[in-house]
Every structure is written in C-alpha cells, then in structure tokens.
Amino acid sequence: MKFTPALPLLCLFLLPACALAAEKAVYGLNEYAHLGGLDLEVAAKLDTGAKTASLSARDIKRFKRNGESWVRFYLAIDTAHKHPIERPLARVSKIKRRASDYDSESGKAYTARPVIELQICMGQRQRTIDVNLTDRSAFQFPLLIGSEALKQFGALVDPSLKYAAGKPACASKAPTAE
Incomplete structure (x- = not known):
C-alpha cells in the first residue's frame, strides 16, 4: 500500500472548519422562540436575507419616561394580547421599503421603526x-429573526429543517453571551 500525503493534508485543512462548526448551532427555517420578559413562546422565521429582527406589534406609540425614550405597544399575535407592553426605546431603524410598499406621497423609500432590546431563547x-x-x-x-441576530446565536440555518432546535430550554438566569 502506497502512502499518499493528500488525505492527512486534507484533514489538517478541514480541522479549523470542523472546530468552527462545533461552536455553531443548527437551526431550521422555522424555530420556536421564547420571548423573555413577556413570558411568551412564538414560532419564528429565520431569514438570512433580512438584516434585522422584527416582532409583530400594533398601536405602537413612543413616549418619554423620566427623560428617556420609551415605546408602548400591543402584540399583534392574537386576541389574547390585550395588555400594553412598555420597553425602553433602543433606537429607531430605517427599513428599506419593498417596491410594492413605496410611499409615493412622501417620497420615502424607508420606513422608521422603533427598536427594543428583547431576550430571546431558541433551543439551548x-x-x-x-x-x-x-x-x-x-x-x-x-417573529422574524434576521442575520444580525443569527450571528449572535452562532446559527447555521438549514432551510430543509423546521424546529430543529426543539422547544426553548434556556434557564431563567442563563447568560446572554457565551
């Protein structure tokens, strides 16, 4: 049998990729997500083509509390969510409108959306x-989870899978970063 150096060389080349993949978590196109502070579990779409995460909300109002900017909203998920939620406003983002959503009256190609920080648990x-x-x-x-949040989760998204991570199983005092 003749020794060929190609196989050991290939293994050495792939070793860093295997170590990187070991740190990543595999998620499906759709996952269950627990929304911390809201005590709610929802189905989420993982979208690598979207940059930001979006949560369905209605009657969104910005207001001031002790000189700080806050936002009050209702979840637009089902009729069970009749109580307002109030959170500090992290920032306001500009989201590019779709061609079909272009506002010709204002001439704005962007829509301004309030952004909050939200604790999300997917899988572990x-x-x-x-x-x-x-x-x-x-x-x-x-809930739509975009690429910026997926990076934070160390996510590998396999679009052929659904609910690959299972039900959220984070401890109530789990750290927010590894």
Missing part, C-alpha cells in the same frame, strides 16, 4: 437582540 441558547416593531399580522410568523 439565549441572547438579547435588537428587535424592530411592526405589524406582521399579515404574515404567518409573528
């Missing part, structure tokens, strides 16, 4: 991510 991992608020009631999933 819990992170605090930025989530913009918008009415997603016309969509199947009330």
